[in-house]
Amino acid sequence: MLIGLTGTPGTGKTSASKLLEKRRQWKVIHLNDLIKKEHLYTEVDEKRDSVIADMELIRSRLPELIDEMEKESENKMVILESHLSHYITDIVIVLRAYPPELKKRLEKRGYSEEKVNENAEAESIDLILAEAFEWCDKVFEVNTTGRTAEETTGDVEKIIDYLLSGKEEGLKEYSPGSLDWIDSVP
Numbered sequence: 146m147l148i149g150l151t152g153t154p155g156t157g158k159t160s161a162s163k164l165l166e167k168r169r170q171w172k173v174i175h176l177n178d179l180i181k182k183e184h185l186y187t188e189v190d191e192k193r194d195s196v197i198a199d200m201e202l203i204r205s206r207l208p209e210l211i212d213e214m215e216k217e218s219e220n221k222m223v224i225l226e227s228h229l230s231h232y233i234t235d236i237v238i239v240l241r242a243y244p245p246e247l248k249k250r251l252e253k254r255g256y257s258e259e260k261v262n263e264n265a266e267a268e269s270i271d272l273i274l275a276e277a278f279e280w281c282d283k284v285f286e287v288n289t290t291g292r293t294a295e296e297t298t299g300d301v302e303k304i305i306d307y308l309l310s311g312k313e314e315g316l317k318e319y320s321p322g323s324l325d326w327i328d329s330v331p
């Protein structure tokens with residue numbers, strides 16, 4: 146089973162996925178690292194200090210890698226961690242953070258004011274969640290606001306355990322669409 150872990154930068158995808166690798170030995174593909182390592186991008190965006198991912202190349206590279214990892218994975222489950230993962234997976238967990246809190250996290254990470262505001266703005270209009278609805282069959286939402294990275298990891302772990310056991314009815318608390326942060330960014 147392939148599960149996407151997506152969300153605006155700073156919502157905690159890397160922290161949660163790394164904790165799950167440690168805690169549960171689950172297999173995780175950190176897609177943004179793979180894109181850079183295997184040059185799966187078309188160009189470098191100097192201004193934004195990022196790369197423009199080549200989705201065709203990524204889509205052609207992932208099946209083989211996922212196959213390999215599913216074979217190594219005891220429960221055949223692989224997490225694809227990236228703010229792009231909802232373009233690839235059918236099932237996705239969207240991490241959310243109240244934009245003013247998200248801004249603090251990104252400022253702490255040393256992002257430029259422009260990049261902080263751009264991401265806070267995207268989070269306030271539910272951009273990633275809307276894309277996830279468009280691209281994915283199953284969407285779950287985890288609000289990380291005011292919680293620790295460990296608590297967020299526990300939420301993600303609970304969703305995945307329920308999915309693995311086929312008991313999705315227990316995941317009502319993670320149904321998306323209850324957050325409205327449209328007015329949270331001046």
Ligand SMILES: Nc1ncnc2c1ncn2[C@@H]1O[C@H](COP(=O)(O)OP(=O)(O)O)[C@@H](O)[C@H]1O
Nearest residue numbers: 154155156157158159160250289292293294297
């Ligand atoms: N509830 C939370 N869940 C995840 N990360 C959190 C949380 N609260 C604060 N953080 C902090 O926010 C930052 C999230 O960074 P990271 O995991 O790299 O996010 P992403 O991979 O989504 O860009 C980390 O410094 C983390 O410690």
